[in-house]
Amino acid sequence: MLRIAVPNKGSLSGPASAILHEAGYQQRKESKELVLVDPVNEVEFFYLRPRDIAIYVSTGRLDIGITGRDLLVDSGADAEEILPLGFARxxxxxxxxxxxxxxxxxxxxxxxxxxxxxxxxxxxxxxxxxxxxxxxxxxxxxxxxxxxxxxxxxxxxxxxxxxxxxxxxxxxxxxxSEAVVIRRTGAGAEDAAEPKVQQFLRRLQGVLVARAYVMMDYDCRAEHLERAVALTPGLESPTVSPLHNEGWVAVRAMVPAKDAQRIMDDLYALGARAILTTAIHACRL
Ligand SMILES: Nc1ncnc2c1ncn2[C@@H]1O[C@H](COP(=O)(O)OP(=O)(O)OP(=O)(O)O)[C@@H](O)[C@H]1O
Ligand SMILES: O=P(O)(O)OC[C@H]1O[C@H](OP(=O)(O)OP(=O)(O)O)[C@H](O)[C@@H]1O
Ligand SMILES: [Mg+2]
The missing domain is CATH 3.40.190.10 (Periplasmic binding protein-like II)
Structure with missing residues (x-):
């Protein structure tokens, strides 16, 4: 079982449980629960004071933890940040x-x-x-x-x-500062828990991407495709499919959620139509 420290109180507690829940992990239903086993995902969560989390993780008794960067640095514990989480800034x-x-x-x-x-x-x-x-x-x-x-x-x-x-x-x-995932300094490939740690990080990264991006679909004339794709380059490259109407293509790409409305305006001005955005619930990049 992967052993993970989660803040039990304060500004970090609610958003930390929320991101874990979004990543598919079981979370406690009641704030007095101190330990929760999620047998399906083979994870054990320990709800601890945010200030103590770096200390527990530095000893290696817990594999990883969520805490604030400021609390990590303040503790002086032998633990390091491995993923920033973007909340409690x-x-x-x-x-x-x-x-x-x-x-x-x-x-x-x-x-x-x-x-x-x-x-x-x-x-x-x-x-x-x-x-x-x-x-x-x-x-x-x-x-x-x-x-x-x-x-x-x-x-x-x-x-x-x-x-x-x-x-x-x-x-x-x-x-x-912001919330961060931490682990013991020097932990790495040789650790037995490493594959599970990497899987845990991929899940959380998936949530961060799903929160930050939307999926955009639109139709545009083939001769406008290059300019349209420049507006929606996607993470790697957009999907372009032919439409039944000759001379038109359908484009699908992920775009940053905060830019979605501006990009829709720009695509419309370019002649694109049937422009849709949909939320991404989860992803693995
Ligand atoms: N108002 C705030 N906005 C954003 N982050 C905050 C705020 N207050 C504290 N934090 C962050 O929360 C972490 C501290 O958590 P901690 O639970 O110790 O304190 P707290 O959130 O102030 O709760 P409390 O003081 O009620 O126990 C730190 O990483 C800190 O940067
Ligand atoms: O700039 P602000 O938006 O006002 O937020 C900062 C305040 O929030 C936290 O206090 P908290 O309410 O947790 O009380 P505490 O000082 O007792 O920790 C922090 O210690 C600051 O006092
Ligand atoms: Mg406080």
Whole structure:
């Protein structure tokens, strides 16, 4: 059985279970379940705190896990990212009251509050900045008002939490994060679990592609085919079939979902007709 760590709480938990479900894996029905065996797919899921997942995976007791890139880096565990998943996107940034500082270099002698001590301590050390780091579990934005720190380093998505606390980001983002699949550093072809890991990754990649692309079908005059195909090159090459009406062809290609409407306009302007898009539910590329 492949043993997989899944976040049990927080921003990563819902979308992680959703992508696994879309990839055809059984998922827990109830948030108190800690372990779930999916016998058909020969996978065992362990629902763990997101912050602990890299630690479990680094020991090799679990084969792979889903966590945040920021949590992976912060843990310092011997685990590496093998597939970015595109959800729980955030930046990790310094923030303070306006006018406090402009960059990490201004933080000498300051107290920085954060839930990500590992990332912050390393970032400051790399720049030779001597500042103290205070660990807080959450709601870090409040640490400044309560006088625990002059500066915070925290996850920022919309910036609403910072604005509500009267704080502003400063300096370059410390890192960009999103949910990622991780495994033990150095795991590879020699591992017994490797074929199953690769199959698991192909399934998740299939979901990511199915989410990002639609299938587009249209008819166009043969003399317009080259220009039409330039608009819909597909992933490898579009399928072109003859139509019963001479001089017309049917074209089928995958296109990025976000561009679909613009491409349909451009194809129509080119004289293409019967332009249809359909959702892709699953795929293996
Ligand atoms: N508002 C947010 N938007 C996007 N990603 C976020 C947000 N808050 C946290 N994350 C991401 O979620 C992961 C942290 O998960 P974790 O469960 O520890 O915290 P959380 O989602 O803030 O939940 P909670 O604080 O309620 O326990 C990190 O990878 C972080 O980048
Ligand atoms: O930029 P925003 O869209 O406001 O999102 C960022 C906030 O979301 C998370 O907080 P969460 O609600 O998880 O509370 P926590 O600080 O207790 O973790 C994170 O720690 C930030 O505070
Ligand atoms: Mg949080």
């Amino acid at each position: 955030s930046t990790f940034r310094f923030a303070a009251r306006p006018g406090t500082a402009e960059s990490a270099e201004d933080l000498k002698g300051s107290v920085v509050a954060t839930s990500y001590e590992g990332i912050v301590a390393r970032h400051l050390a790399e720049r030779g900045v001597d500042a103290s780091v205070v660990h807080l579990d959450g709601a870090v934005e409040t640490a400044i008002e309560l006088g625990v720190a002059q500066v915070i380093a925290d996850v920022v998505e919309t910036g609403t939490s910072l604005r509500n606390a009267g704080l502003e980001v400063f300096g370059e983002p410390i890192m960009h």
